[in-house]
Amino acid sequence: QKEVEQDPGPLSVPEGAIVSLNCTYSNSAFQYFMWYRQYSRKGPELLMYTYSSGNKEDGRFTAQVDKSSKYISLFIRDSQPSDSATYLCAMSVGGGADGLTFGKGTHLIIQP
Amino acid sequence: DVKVTQSSRYLVKRTGEKVFLECVQDMDHENMFWYRQDPGLGLRLIYFSYDVKMKEKGDIPEGYSVSREKKERFSLILESASTNQTSMYLCASSSLAHPNSGANVLTFGAGSRLTVL
Numbered sequence: 479q480k481e482v483e484q485d486p487g488p489l490s491v492p493e494g495a496i497v498s499l500n501c502t503y504s505n506s507a508f509q510y511f512m513w514y515r516q517y518s519r520k521g522p523e524l525l526m527y528t529y530s531s532g533n534k535e536d537g538r539f540t541a542q543v544d545k546s547s548k549y550i551s552l553f554i555r556d557s558q559p560s561d562s563a564t565y566l567c568a569m570s571v572g573g574g575a576d577g578l579t580f581g582k583g584t585h586l587i588i589q590p
Numbered sequence: 591d592v593k594v595t596q597s598s599r600y601l602v603k604r605t606g607e608k609v610f611l612e613c614v615q616d617m618d619h620e621n622m623f624w625y626r627q628d629p630g631l632g633l634r635l636i637y638f639s640y641d642v643k644m645k646e647k648g649d650i651p652e653g654y655s656v657s658r659e660k661k662e663r664f665s666l667i668l669e670s671a672s673t674n675q676t677s678m679y680l681c682a683s684s685s686l687a688h689p690n691s692g693a694n695v696l697t698f699g700a701g702s703r704l705t706v707l
Contacts, residue, residue: 486630510694512694512695514696514698519700519701519703520700520701521594521680521682521698521699521700521701522633522680522696522698523697523698524695524696524697527695566632566633568694570694572694573694574694577694578635578694578696580632580633581632582630582631582632583632
């Protein structure tokens, strides 16, 4: 079983829809959870950062962590064509950067 | 904002050539990283560095070496390029003292797409 599982997509939704992106993981020691967004031919950029369980909201984006289910989600409200990108989840046990484990990314397409 | 600059966006090299990929960050970050990204395999860590002249192997160091002579610069070296090293290479940096988050918050460069013929 891979340590972090993420559906590669593509996930195609109409503009204005609510998007749900998810990752499951097997290592119960993960405590730090991140979502990165990567546009085509660009490097990933940090979108959301969460420590431990719970929700975090930033504008149209909400990150949710359920440690009991080993499941994290990123919700995008009022999706825009500019949200079309690949979304990578990442997680680590400690705060150090050497132990970061990435999902393979979900390719999201928002149709105008 | 932190800026991570990778000097070459696109390179084409021949098998056996020595390849240098350069990365510079401008925010005095302690940590620097080299990843490669391949379809279906995601991001894989090649090498990282916590300090000048210090390096640690990541998950796939074979065929690569690195150099960090100055804090802001981290170079990836392919001593003898092979076709299976054709990939997108991403440099990243992070700070041990990043406020409200951990050192695992990475800032990436735009990437260097290497093709080895």
